[in-house]
Amino acid sequence: MTPATGSATTQQPNTGAVAVPQITVLDTGGQYTHLIARRVRELGVYADVQASDTPAAELKNRLGIIISGGPASVLEAGCPDIDPAILALGVPVLGICYGHQLLAHHLGGKVEKGERGEYGIAQLTVTASDPLLSGIERSRIWMSHFDTVSEVPVGFHVIGSSETSGVAAMSDRKRRLFGIQFHPEVVHTQVGRQILENFVFSICAAQNDWNVSQRVPLVEDQIRATVRDRNVFFFVSGGVDSTVAYTLCLRALGPERVFGIYVDTGLMREGETELVRSIFDELGAKHFIVDSAEPEFRAALDGLHEPEAKRRAIGEQFVKVQERILATEHFLDGHWILGQGTIYPDTIESGGTAKADLIKTHHNRVAGIQSLINAGRIIEPLTSFYKDEVREIGRELGVPAKFLARHPFPGPGLAIRCLCADAHAHAELTNDGVILPVWSVGVQGDARSYRKVLALEDPPSREAIETIAPALTNRRSDINRVIANCGTKAPIESLQVFPATITKQRLDILRRADAIVRDFCLTSGFEDKVWQFPVVLIPVGTDTGRESVILRPINSVDGMTADVVLMPSAGLATLTQRLLQIPEVCAVFYDLTHKPPGTIEWE
Ligand code: XMP
16 A cells, blocks of 8 residues: 555655545445545545555554445455454544444444345434534435444444434444444435544544645655656546646656657547647647557457456557557666556556455556556556546646546547447347346446346436336346437347457447537537546447447546436437437437446446
8 A cells, every 4th residue: 555654665656645644544445445535635634545454553643544335244254354453542433334344343243244235325314412423313325235233332322323224323432433334425425524524523633734736746846756867758648637647747847858658549539639639739748749559459459358358458558559669769778757647546446455346457557557666667646636636736737627627538448338249149028128138347335247238118217217227227136237228220129239349340430429429419518417428339239230329428526426417308319310320320228327336337
């Protein structure tokens, strides 16, 4: 883990962290661990994330400790654990979800296997007055757990309950130990901010000390200290993260010492390369090069179907292309180090902290990159910041607002939006709808799922998004996603899955569909109503048109959870007609699945 003082070592990239955090979040492998730290920072208090079993001696100068949620069960051997001595430090401790169960388990309470998990919205009823729940009576909360605390430890009181969790919140005021079964860090928990505020300020007595704009000069100092007399070589994507990381280096080191190379992977959206070139001109970049690597990436993806195999191939190809460029340009002479725009969530979702379940491999954390990190040849100035903090840094640096407002785009590009299939298969009619045997990735109870898709006959509606789709993904264990039919050239039960891999022709179809959607969004104003709008191509259709397009407009704060956004039906009908004019496209569907249980991207 990153050392608390943040000094750059050969094992860790530059993190930009300098002070001692007031609050430490102990990571038991939950997908939302970093979100907790982020929420505390939003309150203006410096928080960091450390391994769950960090020795108590290293945490005694903290004002508060939060134990995160995680996918494990305290009832199973080898589960992530804490140093129990932290519970006797006199430092206030808040356990969240798995952390709540861990507190009960260590202090003599009882944890039981739930009969079935509880995922989604629940109602919290406050049953006793307590500083943690001060100002709250009854409120909407968000649950994602399997086990439950059935008996609180001696010294604890139940302070809140929900329909299915008798002990939704517990407190031992004397020892200042608290546990909550629900997640205060996700936006769906109405009073989440209030609870964290109560903990951080009233219980821990933390002070305001975190302000992103004050961090910028410190990060620049760290860049200079890490880079020393070397130059920085940046692979930029035109996305917000690498652009801001690049600009930080540009400011810290001057335009002569910072090189930007944009690798054209052939997996980008229409017009992207020209746009990125104009962005870097505007930023004042002196050395900006475009490298055409399209054939190399397509060869690496040839014949692959499985998402993780595709992600690995792209990650490894990035490293190979980087090595080729570094060798041809004589960048390996010791005077160069590589810059990356990696941010916190990129490291957690790759299992970057010790215990997180692997949901998806991010391309900037594959083995080749890891070995460069170990060799001290990578600088990642944004690795301790979150997306909205990165935008704030960008504003501080004067990066034009139109760049900062760009929707996020995944590193592996359109390859993870162009689904492949290794066998021919038919759609399967069920009482619930039509099962399409194409698999997509999801996330449920902190763990990865890879399941089929259920297509509904009717067009998307609010009821389908809020009620029908969640009920189906909760009930059926063979699917993790539900889509609605916007328009087809053939009845959906007659659709077939065709064997398909990544080809230039399929990428061009996807690029066309994506450009049609983007153009529609920009002219209709829908662009500003969504946080991201992936367009996905699946090899589903009939002999005359073997592809279907999936529309996935979502809203999100940070990409960790997401809500489906419903498009007005007249606009959707127009858009569907335009997409069906692409000869190869047989059907258009609308993804009705929130995250969880679906991920934002399909792979
Ligand atoms: P998921 O699909 O995991 O996506 O719900 C969450 C957010 O992360 C983006 N994403 C990526 N970004 N490299 C990136 O830089 C990746 O490999 C990657 N995979 C997903 C995704 O677009 C969404 O905004």
